Amino acid sequence: MIKAQILSVGDEIVSGQIVDSNAAYLSQRLGELGIPVVGHAAVRDDQGEIEAALRSSAGPADVVIVTGGLGPTHDDLTREAIAAVAGVDLVLDPPSLENIRTIFAAHGIEMPPSNEKQATYPVGGEVLPNATGTAAGVRALIDGADVFVLPGVPREMMAMFEATVVPRLKATDRVIVTRSLRCFGMSESLIAERLGAVVDLHGEPRVGILASGGVITVKFTTAAATQEAALEQLDPLCAKARSAIGAVVFGEDGDTLEQVVVRQLKERGYTIALAESCTGGLIAHCLTEVAGVSEVFREGLVTYSNEAKTRLLGVRAELFESVGAVSEEVARRMAEGVRSSAGADVGVGVTGIAGPSGGSAEKPVGTVHVAVAVAGRTEHRKLSLRGVRSLVKNRAAKHALNMVRLVLAGE
């Protein structure tokens, strides 16, 4: 199987001024095309460092995609480095020069002489035309690797990758296919343990386990001659994993908890209303990220003050004295209150202490009560979350969405 390597050139990346999103984009696209990426590297705008990185990237790879350093200024040196490594001169490509002149003319400016170098390419290589900017790309052969150089501006890079690199990549005889399970509410290690009992974690298809934002993704990847052949391997594996991991699997591939909840509500013809205190509107924000949510979402009340909990949700004021605002009773009353006042099928109530202040020995920061009310019953759960304010909010919101999912699934 042929393999690719990504090389990003630029001080702004290496100094951390910008995050290198180009490398992720290229890796994803190459993976989809059946060419796995085996590594990324980033170097500064220094010709010697670019040359060294070109050599070490080209060594283990069949395809190298380089981005950046094609601009017109003194610190754009990728073209020069490619020519030096290939041991050839740079020559002018007249159509590219004409393209640059046209772009400047469209802005009513004469092309500065420094832009001329953007129309050069290493002898024996090839020019990759740029339909959206001044910097032409370059293709060259280094150490047997097919090296493509694209501009660093993401918009130009993506357009050129699709228009000029994809058609030039050697056709591969296999596709790489991935299927994922998305889980919430169980530790990464326990998921791995359950999974290890039914699938070979070190074999083929490859199994990856990734934790991000409280969601654990179990990813199965394989290469096969066709999409169908790949799925024939992956689908039974996913099914086995699903039954081993259990109800904490909430979705597949790109699913989010909020998408799954909105889907469940639509399927049942239900509406939902929220009463949030410590999550501060985050649950409403998550739900309203889903297009078409207005069919099922009636309203969300962010009742930060006790007075608002009483006025809007009918929480009796004496509860704040007797059990406190952060309590099972208040969470239940919030869920039931908003369900009834909004006339919704599902009501959610969340009250807790996000921190950093407001905690006590009895109710430390991270104490959160979540209640979900449906016809005839209200489920409650107490959470003890760790971490800073934004993390407590985030995890409390995810637990609340997950509880709605489980209540709806169990109906």
Added chain:
Amino acid sequence: MIKAQILSVGDEIVSGQIVDSNAAYLSQRLGELGIPVVGHAAVRDDQGEIEAALRSSAGPADVVIVTGGLGPTHDDLTREAIAAVAGVDLVLDPPSLENIRTIFAAHGIEMPPSNEKQATYPVGGEVLPNATGTAAGVRALIDGADVFVLPGVPREMMAMFEATVVPRLKATDRVIVTRSLRCFGMSESLIAERLGAVVDLHGEPRVGILASGGVITVKFTTAAATQEAALEQLDPLCAKARSAIGAVVFGEDGDTLEQVVVRQLKERGYTIALAESCTGGLIAHCLTEVAGVSEVFREGLVTYSNEAKTRLLGVRAELFESVGAVSEEVARRMAEGVRSSAGADVGVGVTGIAGPSGGSAEKPVGTVHVAVAVAGRTEHRKLSLRGVRSLVKNRAAKHALNMVRLVLAGE
């Protein structure tokens, strides 16, 4: 001058499933500490590849920061690779093991045996305690380079970098100091133009302009013997830039719009209440990210349905027929309605079309009306935003917060 290299480990990075923001964070912080980063690399969860990358990263660098591969599962191999390259065994660190057991116990679960490996470190190296998660970090010497291994989860990585790596880095003889201005409501190129008229964009201190999430950050960076000497250069520059750019400068350094608004409200002893439609709770979520907001934030009503706008905010139902829910009148009425029902000093109303559906020729997707009500007057602004649903929500929320800022500043 000592130099650093960043190595990121993980299939999810190399395959492009996630963008490597850790490398950018570490580069920025090391730069601020006077240690320039000379390159980044990323490799897959493969022990041989991690070992090779460790060797080539350690070669040219004095400091190597490695992130990722410290989890409890079979595909977490960084610890093993470090031990192999250093030619030593892994041994157990009892305090780290105790920390992991405590974390599981707090969730009422017994620690699975696979987590034990997260408490091991290479003989001759050092354990870096993790205050926020189960994976302890590791420090080891490879080829004369000081190698620090941190978890890949950004939150844990950042906390550990600050708490354990920074105090262990060799002191440098100069400091790199940065001052930033944060701007909202003007294009990057117009800011650059205004700035270029009063400061040298290509000289020293270095000037960077970076757009992210609608906020433009103008960053001045210089190196000097002391913090004071650096600020003597930066402060006058910041002042000049501020007056050239004008009222779109909302803060400095790490300021967010919501922090600035909460600060203004506290200074004035004011309270705020929100009525959100298309932003779906995002403004409430942003405000409640600020610790101590409960002093000033009374409530947020996410009135997604028209019925809720009438019942909770007193928007007359005939307005939906005559001018429509997305209109100046409804936004004004929402702001005034929530201000009055919550008894707050400031009321905010936002109504619009986030998309992808719901747009028309007259009111396309991205049409948003924002109103801010204070004693005696209500300001209104119509926005025409571009982009996908989440982008429209995000920009509308930022515009609303910025409008509150300007209204309060102008009082």
